Amino acid sequence: METKVFEPGSEIKERARIKSMEEYRALVEEANKDYEGFWGRLAKEKIDWIEPYKQVLDDSNAPFYKWFIGGKLNVSYQCIDRHLDKRKNKAAIIWEGEPGDKRIITYLELYYEVNRFANLLKNRFGIKKGDRVVIYMPMIPEAAFAMLACARIGAIHSVVFGGFSAEALRDRIIDAKAKLVITADGAYRRGKPYLLKPVVDVALAKDCESIEAVLVVRRNNEEIKWHEGRDYDYNELIVQESPNCEPEIMDSEDPLFLLYTSGSTGKPKGVQHSQAGYILWAQTTMEWVFDVKENDTYWCTADVGWITGHTYIVYGPLAAGATTMMYEGVPVYPDAGRWWRMIEEYRVNQFYTAPTAIRLLHKMGENEPDKYDLSSLKILGTVGEPINPDAWMWYFMKIGGGECPIVDTWWQTETGGHMISPLPGATPIKPGSATFPLPGIFAEIIDQEGNKKEPNEKGYLCITKPWPSMIRTIWGDDERFVKSYYSTCKKNGKPVYFSGDGALYDEEGYIWITGRMDDVINVYGHRLGTAEIEAAIGHHPRVAEVAVVGKPDDIKGESVFAFVVLKSDEGVADELEIMKEINKVIVKDIGPIAKADEIAFVPGLPKTRSGKIMRRILRAIAKGEEIKQDTSTLEDPSVVEKIIEVVKR
Numbered sequence: 001m002e003t004k005v006f007e008p009g010s011e012i013k014e015r016a017r018i019k020s021m022e023e024y025r026a027l028v029e030e031a032n033k034d035y036e037g038f039w040g041r042l043a044k045e046k047i048d049w050i051e052p053y054k055q056v057l058d059d060s061n062a063p064f065y066k067w068f069i070g071g072k073l074n075v076s077y078q079c080i081d082r083h084l085d086k087r088k089n090k091a092a093i094i095w096e097g098e099p100g101d102k103r104i105i106t107y108l109e110l111y112y113e114v115n116r117f118a119n120l121l122k123n124r125f126g127i128k129k130g131d132r133v134v135i136y137m138p139m140i141p142e143a144a145f146a147m148l149a150c151a152r153i154g155a156i157h158s159v160v161f162g163g164f165s166a167e168a169l170r171d172r173i174i175d176a177k178a179k180l181v182i183t184a185d186g187a188y189r190r191g192k193p194y195l196l197k198p199v200v201d202v203a204l205a206k207d208c209e210s211i212e213a214v215l216v217v218r219r220n221n222e223e224i225k226w227h228e229g230r231d232y233d234y235n236e237l238i239v240q241e242s243p244n245c246e247p248e249i250m251d252s253e254d255p256l257f258l259l260y261t262s263g264s265t266g267k268p269k270g271v272q273h274s275q276a277g278y279i280l281w282a283q284t285t286m287e288w289v290f291d292v293k294e295n296d297t298y299w300c301t302a303d304v305g306w307i308t309g310h311t312y313i314v315y316g317p318l319a320a321g322a323t324t325m326m327y328e329g330v331p332v333y334p335d336a337g338r339w340w341r342m343i344e345e346y347r348v349n350q351f352y353t354a355p356t357a358i359r360l361l362h363k364m365g366e367n368e369p370d371k372y373d374l375s376s377l378k379i380l381g382t383v384g385e386p387i388n389p390d391a392w393m394w395y396f397m398k399i400g401g402g403e404c405p406i407v408d409t410w411w412q413t414e415t416g417g418h419m420i421s422p423l424p425g426a427t428p429i430k431p432g433s434a435t436f437p438l439p440g441i442f443a444e445i446i447d448q449e450g451n452k453k454e455p456n457e458k459g460y461l462c463i464t465k466p467w468p469s470m471i472r473t474i475w476g477d478d479e480r481f482v483k484s485y486y487s488t489c490k491k492n493g494k495p496v497y498f499s500g501d502g503a504l505y506d507e508e509g510y511i512w513i514t515g516r517m518d519d520v521i522n523v524y525g526h527r528l529g530t531a532e533i534e535a536a537i538g539h540h541p542r543v544a545e546v547a548v549v550g551k552p553d554d555i556k557g558e559s560v561f562a563f564v565v566l567k568s569d570e571g572v573a574d575e576l577e578i579m580k581e582i583n584k585v586i587v588k589d590i591g592p593i594a595k596a597d598e599i600a601f602v603p604g605l606p607k608t609r610s611g612k613i614m615r616r617i618l619r620a621i622a623k624g625e626e627i628k629q630d631t632s633t634l635e636d637p638s639v640v641e642k643i644i645e646v647v648k649r
């Protein structure tokens with residue numbers, strides 16, 4: 001099939017910072033020639049240093065790379081204070097609640113909010129540099145204030161997505177040994193109030209000795225239980241604090257935050273990010289990829305609980321001095337035109353969302369966008385999973401009117417910011433391709449020995465040189481860090497970062513991401529480890545064995561398909577009942593996002609003689625495909641037929 005190519009139009013070229021492929025190649029060349037010089041130049045230009053760094057990169061203890069050695073800075077200063085001269089009355093955050101309530105927070109107001117919050121953390125709760133603070137919040141401005149307040153005093157935040165269960169929240173609190181939880185009574189979703197604080201109560205009911213207090217922001221004033229001596233009312237306390245708080249002087253390499261993500265084993269990984277390298281790339285990619293300009297309104301629809309919300313709702317836009325929008329609720333409330341109405345009303349210029357949302361809104365309201373004036377839009381973005389050409393074309397034509405470049409940004413929690421993406425004013429785009437690595441990023445598709453793959457040959461998507469915004473380690477587990485990212489592929493004999501994704505080049509060198517090569521699945525753009533879901537299902541008393549695979553889904557990207565072997569031969573007369581119970585266990589252990597869409601009760605699982613479950617076979621069965629793999633090496637080849645029988649039923 002012939003792939004269409006769309007060149008950037010003249011209007012976008014004119015306003016873009018990087019205006020042509022020649023300019024793009026010049027930057028790539030600059031980084032090729034003098035790697036450290038390139039990063040040093042950006043760091044000097046973009047960061048307001050308290051003290052300049054003495055060395056760009058220290059690779060003496062690879063893969064524990066260090067960047068901008070000896071530099072001192074404060075990320076909240078970079079995001080707020082330094083803008084006050086020119087932008088004190090500019091909107092920093094425009095927020096809309098699901099019920100339609102609105103708040104506009106200027107840079108000066110943001111300064112006061114964050115400083116009061118920082119003082120509250122310091123004075124009332126004794127939070128110091130290096131302490132961990134868990135933020136379990138809905139999408140309200142206070143979530144951003146909390147993150148920036150931590151950054152201001154040097155506390156390390158760990159934002160936990162509000163859709164995670166009490167058990168998942170507890171695991172993260174314990175792993176980080178957090179001192180404080182910041183939460184809200186609740187928020188609004190699908191037209192109804194829901195509660196978060198009770199989830200925190202359940203999480204803290206056991207094993208969370210490190211927690212000294214819970215700070216509760218009032219959002220919906222629903223009735224909640226109050227634990228005297230542990231719970232504190234944010235709204236009451238915040239007004240008592242001074243609106244000025246000196247920013248803590250931080251080292252380039254001090255941790256800025258932890259963000260837990262799924263890997264191929266059951267336990268989530270606390271991805272640790274740094275100060276200088278992270279904020280440098282967050283800001284630079286805001287400028288290069290979204291090309292935000294002074295008067296632009298930029299909107300990313302992610303949740304702050306994910307990396308996209310960290311880098312492209314809070315840190316990146318604010319470091320770049322932009323206006324960032326935040327929306328509390330779901331895209332389909334009260335109808336599938338909610339987002340398009342908001343784009344019209346706020347005259348949004350850059351809009352960044354996920355393929356799963358695009359597919360959902362396409363399905364629910366193909367012509368809904370026609371009712372709105374979307375002509376303010378300049379650039380569209382997508383992230384989280386490969387976007388299918390159908391969804392791409394609808395997004396391009398219906399939302400962008402055929403004139404807005406789509407930046408298909410490939411990156412990960414671990415990379416901190418965009419790695420592979422078109423540049424809106426330069427790159428000719430192809431529907432479904434993330435195109436080329438950004439300047440300074442050495443993303444390559446290779447085999448395990450580091451040989452570059454030929455066009456149309458699938459390989460390992462690796463980043464073969466370190467980069468400033470990269471993961472520093474897995475919190476408390478250096479060994480797992482090395483094993484997870486630096487033990488699969490080598491180049492010139494040296495271990496290189498492997499992303500976990502497969503990808504291929506086309507004839508013109510465009511990069512096409514083919515998806516995860518490990519046991520991670522992608523549901524609604526959320527990363528879930530099959531091992532995590534299996535562990536949860538295993539908690540059901542009647543489950544003997546379980547294997548979970550992803551099955552392609554038109555809207556969700558992938559859906560959760562569980563193959564379950566029950567303990568006794570009592571049969572599965574109560575099949576429906578057990579399915580419900582299994583999903584209850586998943587919701588309890590992880591959260592509703594990980595619910596199984598299909599559960600097949602099978603007599604056994606396809607295993608090799610050494611006991612390894614052959615997931616490839618299960619994936620094929622889930623998809624209803626013919627089994628191409630050789631099954632003769634299985635311990636019991638006949639089990640495959642039996643499983644197919646069950647699934648067909």
Ligand code: WTA
Pocket residue numbers: 261306307308382383384385386387408409410411412413414434499500501513515516522525526527
């Ligand atoms: C997938 C989200 C194809 C990929 C920022 C990656 C993508 C995982 C894209 C990271 C894209 C992200 N095209 N696949 N543009 N962007 N992915 O950590 O599998 O939540 O490894 O970070 O999402 O998910 P994470």
